[in-house]
Amino acid sequence: VHGGSDPEEIEIARPQALLLTPGTAVGGYTALPVAELKGVRADGGVALDDTFLPPTLVIGAASWYSRLLQEVVTGLDQIAEAHGKMVLGGPGRSVEDLLILNLVNAARPRLAHMLAQDVFHPAEVYMELAGLAGSMATYGSSARRLGELPVYDHMAPGPAYSALADALRSLILSLRYIEPKSRALPVMRHATNVWKIRIDNPKLLVASRIVVRIGSELSEDALRKIFVNQATVGSASEFEGLWKSRLPGIPLKPLHSQPREIPYDGDRLCLELDQKSEHWASLLEAPGFVIGVSGVLPSEPQVDCYSVNR
Incomplete structure (x- = not known):
C-alpha cells in the first residue's frame, strides 16, 4: 500500500469454511448451524431434517420463508374474498366483516412485497407476521388474543417460526370460513x-x-x-x-x-x-x-x- 511514504504490507484473510459435527471443538472458528441430521439411511446417505431453519441474513437464503409467505398471502386472499362478499351485501354481514377486510387489505401488499424482494432479514419478517397474527387473533381466536409465542432466536429461528406458522394457519382457517353471526x-x-x-x-x-x-x-x-x-x-x-x-x-x-x-x-x-x-x-x-x-x-x-x- 502506497500512502506517500514507505510501502506497507497488509495480510488478507480468506474465509475457510468447514463442516463440523456437533461436539467438535470449533477452536477459533465462528460456528453457525447449517443443517440438522436425522440419521443415516440404509444406503449410507445422511438424512437431513427438512424443517430445520439455519440462521441467514436474508430470507432468500432459505426457501422455507418464501413458502410460508406465499401460504399466508394465499390465505389472506381467501379471507378477503369471503369477507368482501359479505361486505358487498351477503346475508348476516356485520361491521366485523368490514374490519377483517380492512386488516387483510392492509397486510397483503406488505407481505407480497416481502415475498417479491426476498432480501429481508428473518427477524423483520417474523415481526411483520407476528403483528399480523396478533391482529387476526382479535377476530379469529375464541380468546380474542394471540397466545404467547417463543422468542425469536437468530441462531435457531426454527422453534419461533414453527409456532408462528401454526398460529397463522389456524387463524386463516378460522377467518376464511364465515358463519353468519x-x-x-x-x-x-x-x-x-x-x-x-x-x-x-x-x-x-x-x-x-x-x-x-x-x-x-x-x-x-x-x-x-x-x-x-x-x-x-x-x-x-x-x-x-x-x-x-x-x-x-x-x-x-x-x-x-x-x-x-x-x-x-x-x-x-x-x-x-x-x-x-x-x-x-x-x-x-x-x-x-x-x-x-x-x-x-x-x-x-x-x-x-x-x-x-x-
Whole structure:
C-alpha cells in the first residue's frame, strides 16, 4: 500500500469454511448451524431434517420463508374474498366483516412485497407476521388474543417460526370460513302499532339474542320511552291475552349501540328481548312473537328484527 511514504504490507484473510459435527471443538472458528441430521439411511446417505431453519441474513437464503409467505398471502386472499362478499351485501354481514377486510387489505401488499424482494432479514419478517397474527387473533381466536409465542432466536429461528406458522394457519382457517353471526327475522305489520315477527326455527333462540331495531322521526329518547314503557311483547299464542290486559309480557331492554353483528343502518334505536322474563319460555315452541305499542305515534316506525349469535 502506497500512502506517500514507505510501502506497507497488509495480510488478507480468506474465509475457510468447514463442516463440523456437533461436539467438535470449533477452536477459533465462528460456528453457525447449517443443517440438522436425522440419521443415516440404509444406503449410507445422511438424512437431513427438512424443517430445520439455519440462521441467514436474508430470507432468500432459505426457501422455507418464501413458502410460508406465499401460504399466508394465499390465505389472506381467501379471507378477503369471503369477507368482501359479505361486505358487498351477503346475508348476516356485520361491521366485523368490514374490519377483517380492512386488516387483510392492509397486510397483503406488505407481505407480497416481502415475498417479491426476498432480501429481508428473518427477524423483520417474523415481526411483520407476528403483528399480523396478533391482529387476526382479535377476530379469529375464541380468546380474542394471540397466545404467547417463543422468542425469536437468530441462531435457531426454527422453534419461533414453527409456532408462528401454526398460529397463522389456524387463524386463516378460522377467518376464511364465515358463519353468519346474525339473521334477519321477517317482520310483518299486523295492525296499527302491531308487528308480527316470524321465527322459522325456535331452536335459534337457544343460542341467540333477539334484537329489535326501530327507526322513526321521533327522537331516540322519545322512542325509547314508548317502546320500553308502552310495549307489549309475547309469543303468538300469548300476545292477545297480554295485549288486552295491557301487560308488558317480555320486556324490551334498550342497548347503548347497535350490535356490530347486524348491518349498520344509521342511528336507530336497538332493543333486546329480556330472556329472563317468565314469558320467554313460551317463545321456544312458538312460530314467532308479536310486538304491540299502545298510544298514538305521529308516524309509522320502521321495525326490523335480528337474531344475534351469543
